[in-house]
């Protein structure tokens with residue numbers, strides 16, 4: 001099972017160490033962790049994707065919710081939340097295959113960010129699925145280097161689907 | 170339900186506006202005074218010289234330990250005995266790292282501590298400077314929260330927040346790391362409004378949950394209250410007494426709750442779990458309702474999760490939502506402060522008696538009594554502790570170290586009041602006892618403080634005898650000398666074929682002589698007939714007093730449920746082993 005936790009924290013030095021330290025220390029499986037500013041500069045949003053069995057995932061949410069800096073925590077249903085990811089990919093391409101490659105880039109809707117004699121770099125942004133598709137599509141050319149941000153997510157405005165984790169009912 | 174961001178300001182009282190500019194060190198001292206600090210425990214060094222300079226003529230009492238570990242355990246003992254926030258100061262680097270065990274000890278048992286460490290100046294941070302250690306990073310997993318102060322203007326609000334966090338909600342240690350230049354910088358700022366998300370006093374139970382708890386209590390025929398550290402922290406002893414007596418509920422108390430419910434009460438079953446009495450564990454086993462109050466269903470109590478209280482529904486009340494369902498699925502969960510929950514329960518519950526359950530409890534006690542083993546030439550530690558208990562008659566604060574002597578004290582020392590039994594439960598820190606006894610005596614000069622220690626544990630912070638004498642603390646020390654690391658030796662005897670690997674001392678110092686050299690009145694006994702007189706002397710001799718009690722090496726703590734086993738899997742010691 002997988003869980004996306006969308007966490008608002010006080011923007012304090014060390015707050016990421018507290019969150020990251022907690023999830024690794026307690027042995028939870030972290031798939032990704034992404035942090036960045038929000039509409040309020042005093043507040044940071046962390047999107048944490050964890051996997052494990054149900055009881056363990058409940059514990060992750062509770063333990064994170066307990067951290068002093070955590071202002072609120074939402075448990076976002078995977079299928080319904082708005083999610084997105086970004087990847088930068090450098091692919092080996094010799095001149096002979098460049099046209100074929102540019103075609104593929106177009107088809108996948110990727111942004112070209114660098115071009116060399118023997119390589120191309122592109123940026124893929126979209127849902128986790130589309131980023132995954134871009135990576136598999138480029139794989140046959142030989143991926144030289146890859147960076148992914150990990151998932152960021154928001155609940156849909158006004159949608160009551162997001163569940164607060166801290167109610168015990 | 171979607172939880173709304175809570176942005177309430179901290180309710181702790183505001184530091185008054187600063188008139189004259191003061192340096193950081195003075196800000197710290199003034200803050201401690203305004204927070205009502207009576208005594209600070211600590212040890213100086215290069216990076217806290219400015220702080221000690223501000224302390225010099227502040228009028229605040231400072232107790233100089235002989236090791237930073239001693240200082241922090243003393244602050245811990247002070248906090249446990251008084252219910253106030255304990256304060257400890259150490260210098261950077263080795264001073265700060267010497268606090269680590271004390272922080273972890275306090276963290277595991279939810280003890281309110283404020284640890285202030287010096288740090289190298291902000292300009293040298295991160296350069297592997299002399300005596301630089303990243304105590305901020307080191308202490309993240311063993312504190313409730315921690316700070317590295319980089320901006321002098323934030324110092325006042327950080328101190329206020331730290332102190333508040335330590336002593337509120339589920340209490341715990343909070344560390345503030347303060348670089349030397351912050352201590353010497355002039356600070357004009359007062360503490361501003363806090364942006365702390367306030368969830369410390371967050372009772373979040375619903376009426377339904379409360380109703381479910383009340384219904385479970387009403388329907389139960391064989392209820393057991395399982396009382397933990399949260400009951401000590403909240404001081405709800407009287408409410409629990411009323412509840413138990415109103416419904417005839419048996420009460421088991423963990424190490425951290427000992428004394429909240431009087432050990433002498435007919436409904437008290439004492440310690441549950443690994444070294445609990447057979448009757449306590451059998452009662453849990455037969456019970457149809459377990460009401461956990463401020464507990465965490467620790468493995469030393471529960472053993473095998475699947476075989477814990479097999480017939481019982483489980484109600485769990487705790488302030489910490491993360492404790493609910495952590496080790497064990499519960500039927501009714503109430504996230505809340507016991508001080509709020511219990512009065513509401515009491516208001517709605519009607520008195521009803523359970524004579525059959527009472528009778529069964531009496532039966533269990535008679536069938537499986539906690540007997541003091543008969544002595545044969547040598548002193549039985551259980552008997553010595555029983556005698557000590559009778560002499561103290563419920564009035565003394567008992568502090569223990571860790572090992573067999575700790576468990577014998579838990580089993581045989583009768584405790585009638587909360588905060589009168591101080592022991593490192595969660596971390597099981599050998600060396601905790603002596604410094605914690607110092608803190609307890611400073612917190613409660615009106616009470617006799619008795620330390621029950623072992624020959625192993627005592628040597629882990631023995632240097633604090635100097636602190637005892639220097640401060641003229643009339644601490645009474647009873648050292649149970651079995652010549653070994655008894656608790657580990659017992660496990661080797663039971664589970665490792667008596668292969669006593671590195672647990673039996675081939676040499677021990679003359680403890681009574683050592684205590685005398687430090688300036689305590691001291692004695693040693695080894696015969697059963699000496700026990701009564703010697704203990705009487707120990708308790709009634711004015712001033713710091715030490716008694717060494719020599720006992721058999723192969724004495725064991727029984728009953729015992731081996732780790733991870735079921736509630737009734739009492740270990741049977743073979744005839745020739747006894």
Ligand SMILES: Cc1ncc(C[n+]2csc(CCOP(=O)(O)OP(=O)(O)O)c2C)c(N)n1
Pocket residue numbers: 570571572573574575597598599600622623624625626627649651653654655656657
């Ligand atoms: C700091 C520390 N190190 C090791 C242990 C493991 N340990 C638990 S009990 C024990 C023996 C304690 O010996 P002593 O203080 O003489 O007590 P006894 O069991 O003999 O009564 C040991 C080594 C511990 N709890 N704490």
Ligand SMILES: [Mg+2]
Pocket residue numbers: 572623624625649650651652653654655
């Ligand atoms: Mg020993």
